[in-house]
Amino acid sequence: MTSIILTPSSDLPLPRKPAIAREDLIIAALKLIGPHRSLSTVSLREVTREAGISPNSFYRQFRDMDELAIALIDLAGRSLRTIIGQARERATSTDRSVIRVSVETFMEQLRADDKLLHVLLREGAVGSDAFKQAVERELSYFEDELRVDLIRLAAAERARLHEPALVSKAITRLVFAMGAVAMDQPPERDPELIEQISQMLRMIITGARVLDTSPS
């Protein structure tokens, strides 16, 4: 279980040279957000306090909190995509349902203590334009990868799929929306939620297949 952060090389407090890096601030920001805190309500001073540096040192790494937020969103998106990608490979190598495994992995990440998914789930609604565009960008990446996977999946089963772009968009948005509500519920209900989400996705996919054979 390695860290998600890109270069976790030296976390021992080097005497002076780097001392503080962008990653440290990102980690500090992650520690501050939670079920009740969104990034846009976290202050610059709080982050530096958490990171143990002076407020002014923040400006050596980011212009303002928005820039940090965007870096954090990018990180969260990259992390999630690789994790889900691995889950898809794992599912196809075994014979388990891709949908099921992906949803399970998603929920697992939801409960992971790195809180990276929280960023994508919460920060899409509020904040500056650049802020929301960053979230939207990550979601669209997610959509793209899902779309090619759906096409591949349909081809493997010798079925066709109606409007795969629309299907992947619907699935992505629905999963993220359901994830947002799951985050506010006790983890005991996760299996139930996983079952619900899986069924929803199955509805969408079978519906898309049917609509393809008999277009309106």
Add this chain to the structure above:
Amino acid sequence: MTSIILTPSSDLPLPRKPAIAREDLIIAALKLIGPHRSLSTVSLREVTREAGISPNSFYRQFRDMDELAIALIDLAGRSLRTIIGQARERATSTDRSVIRVSVETFMEQLRADDKLLHVLLREGAVGSDAFKQAVERELSYFEDELRVDLIRLAAAERARLHEPALVSKAITRLVFAMGAVAMDQPPERDPELIEQISQMLRMIITGARVLDTSPS
């Protein structure tokens, strides 16, 4: 086009007796939120400034901003439900698609200048527990009404529906999620979005019907 607010009776400045009411504060709060502002970033002082009263007078109406937010969420939920309910009746009286008309009405409300829908779309992600529970409650009301309507619709077409509760939940969450992204896009793209959402819902519903005839 009457106002949504409950008792818009007298807005001329009465000499002393009522002078300021809860509604005035709610209206002031609505004026302050927008694409970039969420309720949780609006301060108590801002609301009173917008309403033209002293900060302390706020406490005569609400204990704190959270209480105002909850009142606002309730108002938004009630308003949306009645509007969508009317749209459903309008659709069944004519012979237009219920899905289509409902989605169109939803997007129309999204662009309405009362900004009531914004509250439900944005404030579900952040804020206190009571805050999010209020949004969740309104969404579940919405789900309930949609569920009975789906059952009625299926019965009218002599079809059965697999897990109507799940279908209505999926539709509700998907529509609200898509509405949130639509809000950040120029209104010119609304027709395109309406088409997309309608197709998504059609996928879900036909998928649910197919899954009912051949349960896994």
Add this chain to the structure above:
DNA sequence: CAGCAGAATGCACAACTGTATACACAGGTG
């Protein structure tokens, strides 16, 4: 060793927040 460039800090400031206390005024009662 001297010196220098960069990194990090301390202090300060104005703006803003929520709210407590004290006060001003209106309208209804005796």
Add this chain to the structure above:
DNA sequence: CACCTGTGTATACAGTTGTGCATTCTGCTG
């Protein structure tokens, strides 16, 4: 008339915020 109760305001206070300016410290280079 006096009096009280409810409504609104003014002032104040302690806390937090983002950020500019000056200073200190560190490790590398000569």
